[in-house]
Amino acid sequence: QVQLVESGGGSVQSGGSLRLSCAASGSTYVVHYMAWFRQAPGKEREGVAALDLDGSTWYADSVKGRFTISQDNAGNTLYLEMNSLKPEDTAMYYCATGPRLFGLPMTTVRALSPLVYNGWGQGTQVTVSS
Numbered sequence: 001q002v003q004l005v006e007s008g009g010g011s012v013q014s015g016g017s018l019r020l021s022c023a024a025s026g027s028t029y030v031v032h033y034m035a036w037f038r039q040a041p042g043k044e045r046e047g048v049a050a051l052d053l054d055g056s057t058w059y060a061d062s063v064k065g066r067f068t069i070s071q072d073n074a075g076n077t078l079y080l081e082m083n084s085l086k087p088e089d090t091a092m093y094y095c096a097t098g099p100r101l102f103g104l105p106m107t108t109v110r111a112l113s114p115l116v117y118n119g120w121g122q123g124t125q126v127t128v129s130s
Contacts, residue, residue, distance in 0.1 A: 002026045002119040004095045009124030016085050016128070022078040022095030022121060032100035033116060036069060036080045038091035038126075045094070047112025049080060058111035063089075085128045095121040 008020040024031065035050035049069035051057045057069055068081040078095055096117035101110075110116060 002028055002031060002097050004097065004119060004121035006093065006095050006121045006124040009093060009126045011127040011129065012085055014085060014087055014128055014130050017081070017083045018085065018126060020080040020082065020093055020095075020124060020126075022080075024076050024078065024095075024097060028076060028097075030099050031075075031097040031119070033098040033106075033111065034069075034071060034078045035096045035098070035112065035117060036078070037094045037096055037112075037114060037117075038089075039094070039123075040091040043091075045114055047114070048093070050111040050116075051078075052106070052111075056106065058106075058108045060108075060112060082126070085126075087128045087130045090126060090128050092123040092125050094123045 003026045005023045033052050036048045037045050038048050039045040048063055049059045051069050066084045070079045097119040098117040
């Protein structure tokens with residue numbers, strides 16, 4: 001089992017920046033995919049960005065060019081650099097991990113689907129004011 005702890009959330013004004021971190025511990029050897037999801041009140045959880053251990057990354061169209069997902073060399077900490085933040089980015093942000101998948105090639109839709117992930121953090125709140 002993988003334990004995930006997010007940090008770095010907060011309140012910023014529109015146009016500002018935040019950097020989220022997610023520390024992974026436990027059975028991290030089973031992890032192949034890591035991702036950030038977000039959920040605003042009254043809305044479904046949506047995938048924001050994902051990466052795999054081979055270096056591939058995937059982004060939601062709404063954050064492409066503004067957000068950057070990365071991980072440290074040890075692969076135990078996941079980051080989400082968020083720039084040019086907008087009020088619509090306000091949400092609880094969750095870190096997620098998933099195992100290697102076999103069969104169909106990974107696509108953006110699959111990489112940002114919560115069905116791929118079986119480990120979840122508790123979330124960190126991001127609030128962007130106009």
